[in-house]
Amino acid sequence: MSGRDFLAMEDWSPEAVDALLRLALEVKAGKVRGGLERKVLAMMFLDPSLRTRTSFETAMFLHGGHAVVLEPGKGSWAIETELGVVMDGTGVEHIIEAARVLGRYADALAVRAFPKGNDWEQERADPIIHNFARYCEKPVINLESVRRHPCQGLADAMTLSEKFGGDTHGKKFVLQWAWHPKPLPTAVPASAAIAAAHLGMDIVVARPPGYDLDPEDHLAIRSLAEARGGSLTSSDDCEAAVNGADAVYVKSWGSLDHFGRPDQERALRDQHREWRMTEDLATATRDGRGIVMHCLPVRRNVEIDDAVLDGPNSVVIDQAENRLHAQRALLLELIGS
Amino acid sequence: MSGRDFLAMEDWSPEAVDALLRLALEVKAGKVRGGLERKVLAMMFLDPSLRTRTSFETAMFLHGGHAVVLEPGKGSWAIETELGVVMDGTGVEHIIEAARVLGRYADALAVRAFPKGNDWEQERADPIIHNFARYCEKPVINLESVRRHPCQGLADAMTLSEKFGGDTHGKKFVLQWAWHPKPLPTAVPASAAIAAAHLGMDIVVARPPGYDLDPEDHLAIRSLAEARGGSLTSSDDCEAAVNGADAVYVKSWGSLDHFGRPDQERALRDQHREWRMTEDLATATRDGRGIVMHCLPVRRNVEIDDAVLDGPNSVVIDQAENRLHAQRALLLELIGS
């Protein structure tokens, strides 16, 4: 394992995260040039990406470095991720060799690996990202694993801080569940809530019954929020929760209670198709001007209505832009010269 | 929409196009270094590419910039291109967000999106490229849409100008239809004819009955040709048309009369399998030395015979090379410092 990975925001001290966020603002203001000359970032996408890939590739280039983008199973070899197996199946390259070899070519390794959807008790240990970190000699960056999407979290924290002029303490942050045709992972909602917790906000998780986050994540969010002067509550009344909110983070995720049983999960989820960010809901935020956030990609008129996405409350494009600046800061911190 | 996109050659004034072509020749002569330092081009390929991708990626690099290559539906998210839809189907990311977000990361956005082959009346409006241009804050470059392939057109105009020493006025340019196992789009033939029209050439479209270009394209070619001192006629006699030609642009395209009805179209197309550039036809050009052009990829011995492609009339490799130089000029003009 390297001295320093970025697998989850809460792995770093609050002071280190605050320093990163300050550097991100300086980078965005154009105050930092270079710093990654002759540096290589190897990116391994076991799942698709648009923002993550483009923003990291751009981040490396803007500071003089280069990102190599690998897609195992497409142009690259299929990766075997279990330890100790007899590899006589479909996996061609073991995670141990991939991690070790890429650590020799590159200065940092970034990995995206979504859950596979079989057994939450196994998957929640997030073995792929942790094994890459274990076997790679260089810093490993989590591009979204089963449990965390900390680069999204960084951009979210940066956006919240910008939009509230640095004064996020005691502001109401609603994580609003939304219906979606598929049961999505919980990495983004957990990471967004951790970002809000880091900022000392009063967090409300608004979700239908059966859609609680993993208990360990819930505890991590609450501990951090309380340590930073905020709070965490839950609600199954979407309208009441959004009422007076300073920020509403809309996001869909699947029920962990029914993880690995898609038909059951679907039956439960389809009872809540009305959970959606509408213009009426946006108007119900504080003074009608609460910000509406989403990590993207967003299903228009399913998760958030056109009127909201194209209206004044939405900050989703600023959020996406901040991925670039937050990651420039992260790369400078991890491997900058 | 940005101040300046490059969606079709005729969107720009003839003077602006002439300036681009002059810059392309200077670039090719090695007279222009740098100019794209710290600039990023995001390229989105909804369809495959070899020349376009390699030449743009090389163009950015040679002047100090960087191209990010995205392939939605492969490594990137599937793009929903209709406006106002309820996104509960297969599209994961909407074109509006893709355009807006990439406009934040990159200095220009380049998009390839071929026709889907269902309904010409809908597709001829070329909604994908126009919506990217509408929603992206930065210049958008058309890498081949339903109706136009203006970067190919630029390279074609540059090649014609080079081969005729700048004296293209009144030269005979034949756009020769060829048989092909598939009904190909009309973007390239329309753009090649517009390039010849820009150069004031006398254009003959040689095609079998039922293979006219879109009437609006025909009109655009004729208007521009006449304004620039040239002309446009059509012929269904391939040999007569090619006779005495100064340049023959060989290209296959599908019948728009039967667009969306592949069996009917195939039955019509298969009556014209003999439409092919042969050594005899090449010999029938002016003094046997008329140039033979093709945008590539070319089906050997189907569209053009080996003897022609490997013989002295062919300029197809020079044409392909000029993609690089024409695009270097375009990028310097659009986003150069």
Next chain:
Amino acid sequence: MSGRDFLAMEDWSPEAVDALLRLALEVKAGKVRGGLERKVLAMMFLDPSLRTRTSFETAMFLHGGHAVVLEPGKGSWAIETELGVVMDGTGVEHIIEAARVLGRYADALAVRAFPKGNDWEQERADPIIHNFARYCEKPVINLESVRRHPCQGLADAMTLSEKFGGDTHGKKFVLQWAWHPKPLPTAVPASAAIAAAHLGMDIVVARPPGYDLDPEDHLAIRSLAEARGGSLTSSDDCEAAVNGADAVYVKSWGSLDHFGRPDQERALRDQHREWRMTEDLATATRDGRGIVMHCLPVRRNVEIDDAVLDGPNSVVIDQAENRLHAQRALLLELIGS
């Protein structure tokens, strides 16, 4: 054809190979900066890659250049590789145009094309890589063809030389066949043996009956080994062969006697599932400290046991790292300024 390609190590004079290996060590020691400014390498992968792609892309970047990565049939057009055909089938772009055009955009072209598995008598002529070399005006680099993987061979020679302090003459090099669920190509074992031959080692090919390399390859290895003061023998007794070895190169390959008849080949191969590098075998090497090599990707506990890969004999990660340095030297030699 260009003045100088790198299609097989033995195409170059031993002196030229020695010079490359010396340059690779200097590069690895950090003594060579730049040299590839404004240079472009076009890489065409007809088959997957992790190390080759990442190491070449990194190599170009580290010296100021850029690699363009193309994957025909995925994001790029499907390539037709036969000469003289009427292209009315699935191939969209002919190898002649691909080679010629990429030679205009790039300073060198690198190609990976594995065997297709139909007819060894046809495939052993290695037509794809040779046709790319024939039609491309720029240097062509073999990224693994039917018969050779010379960049792997370079890295192998560099690793052997490093591990034995430059004193490889007369050392025992065992090429140990291993079982694998699929019949793999022979390019790597042939190239590894040629690398050992270049170093004047005493080579033993340990393989079950029916698993001889192509007779022409066998002859090439023996000629080179003898010319360089080494030797070549074969054995069907794995344990006896490995006993006292200085280096064991573990690799699986399919029986050429049954090439194109997968059921027959499988029946033969499955009789030899015990051919595997175990801890016991590793202990039987010279003083228990013989080095264990593999080109990667490796099937853990199928080709080599976990205990060996994670133990002190294994040099597979160093081998993979040396791909980078050997290729930096190769690129500097071929296209460096």
